Amino acid sequence: MISLSVPCNLRPQTHFHLQPNLTNTTPIQRKNITHDTVPRPEIYDIEPLQSIPPTPSYPSTHTHGKSTIMPTPSLNLQIPSYLDAHLLDARVYLPPSYTAPVTQHWDRKLAIIGHPYAPLGGSYDDHIVLEVVKTLLRAGWVVSTFNFRYDLEKQKENKDTLDERG
């Protein structure tokens, strides 16, 4: 499967016009600039995403010595949470029925699979999550997995909140 990396942490770039933003140009500034130097609209483009470091795995990552063939994500990206823009590491897998179709009929089917408990080592690399992903891909689903937010600072914060209440 060919891989395309698409991040969501957007960065201004030069050719792809998604959302102009001219608010940082005051009318006075505009008067003094020639046509050629008119600030270009702020534009966003796809850039390669830096590789996401491997995450620890749930104790269940245990394959009995069998070799596990991992599916390859079509996208590795970071999706901001709608709540606070916290970036979530995510993967999108496209099924063979889309990437190498034999018929043009394609049902749009999307599955999102949550991983086991992160404090116990759960992540989107979890063995069982990956087995479910492979199964869904075979059945023609687009599948996404992501890592729940989890960091020690957050954990500490939560504990502090509780301690205050308690």
Next chain:
Amino acid sequence: MWLIVGYYRGAHGKGRTSWTGKLEVKDFVSVVVWCSAYVQSLPPPVIPIRTSSPRLTVPASPLRAPPEGKEVVAEKSEEGEVEKMELLIGGYSYGSLIASLTPPVPDILKLLEAPPPSTPAFAKALLTAKESARRWLDTHSSTRTSYSGTFNRAAVHAALQQEENRKLECEQVHHGVDKKWKVTARYLLVSPLLPPISSFMMGFAGMKAWGLGRGSVDEEERGIEAAGARVLAVYGDGDTFTGIRKYRKWREKMEGERWRGVEVGGAGHFWREEGVMEVLVGQVEEWVRG
């Protein structure tokens, strides 16, 4: 198990969990919304010519000689058309608990139509989702020189000459945008965590998740409780987190036409036992194909 109890010792027994798991549910929803934007914007798949039947070559069509103006016939038929998408929200263990706490799908998809203005990064990310999906053909068809298949924009895209391609690309940018979507939802729960373990993690929400809680401070609606939602729950009878009696009671209460429970003999929470993974995969595969 002691790890979890230790970690959440503060939350357990307080009767309220204003924070536990709430962020994770919202994270899950964010990913659902982003991926929905992506999948709805993907152009139809393109078949390389060598793998398709010769009689399926692009038929002579008005598009070969496009009519005056910007009207393109292929687009016409799609106006007002309702497109379908299936959405599966699922997870394993804790992941299934969070999945079961997500709001009803129509509520989730409201975020796609109107992303919250308070988080512009999310709205921008949705634009990227649509744009990168639409550009799938551009980035993945470079080695293909011609296309065939039934008549649709993807086939036409390749069959037309350069200038006409340009027009069509413009059309593709709008793919999925103004369409109405009928989204059906289903839920896949692998080794779900039932109370008490779920309430250690989620408090009342963890009880409520499975229709087991009576009254709660948190009465938000759950997508998994929606009338039309299909559910598959697969669990092992040797699960150390949730006892088999709990599972059976729960299954008895929930099972129905749309709710299916599968108990796998000899399987533990981690599905390490000989042969059980094959059963899990087989059950899931049958259900996701149906």
